[in-house]
Amino acid sequence: MLNLIIASIAVFFIAIVMAMVGRGGGNFYVPILVALGLTIHQAATVGQFILISSAAASAIVYQKHRTLDWKLALLIEPPTNIGAFIGGYYAHAFSGAILKFVFSGLLVLASFFMLRPVKERTGEAKHRRGYWHRRYGEHEYAVPLWLAIPLTFATGLAAGMVGISGGSFKIPLMVLACGVPMRVAVGTSSAMVAATAGAGFIGHTLSGDFNPGWALPVAAVAVVGGLIGGKVSIRTDPRKLKLLFALTTLAAAMFMVINAFMTR
Secondary structure, three states, X not given: OHHHHHHHHHHHHHHHHHHHHOOOOHHHHHHHHXXXXXXXXXXXXXHHHHHHHHHHHHHHHHHHOOOOOHHHHHHHHHHHHHHHHHHHHHHHHOOHHHHHHHHHHHHHHHHHHHHOOOOOOOOOOOOOOOEEEEEEOOEEEEEEHHHHHHXXXXXXXXXXXXXXXXXXXXXXXXXXXXXXXXXXXXHHHHHHHHHHHHXXXXXXXXXXXXXXXXXXXXXXXXXXHHHHHHHHHHOOOHHHHHHHHHHHXXXXXXXXXXXXXXXX
């Protein structure tokens, strides 16, 4: 019971921060759950249930404030899921430590890119071939299909190998490569996190790894955290959201490196 309370408190605060920046946070949840007594398979399943709960809760807030672009999500998510399936299938070809070190390096790169003072190219929808010109609410942007689809596939491939949602790369892709405003990128990423985690959760549950005694109370706390994080994010300056995203991505990279050393 004490471990469950500790897990709930940790999940609550992590869910708030992750919901604010449109990330999943699975690379935080799983090690914490393992440290508190769950097996790795149970921790992965409970972690994915947390991701579904918190991301879906924050997505409701973002949908209400029209910062969740469903059409953009439907463009980006399928290549990501295909890549994640292939990455998961071939992950056994590499050691877990190597995957974590490589992925940590990619996380650091993603965080540095987001620290750059790049202007969001809202309204810069020039009619060029190979671009999807999208108007969503008061926002307008041009998505380079020739770049976005291969990169989302590569994102899924890398994320699938280490078992996380890939939000750490989807948001930089949307903001820096596609000119999507930060608020829309965060809201759209939340929906994609829930969808990706849902697919993984079904697979784990069918294998008998679901632990309702842990998953249900912790997920309930995650829902509250997701709602709070979404509401706070809507009121936060997009530049501060970019900085927070970069810092949490750096923290995730360091967390993964420490975890890699501990599990070698």
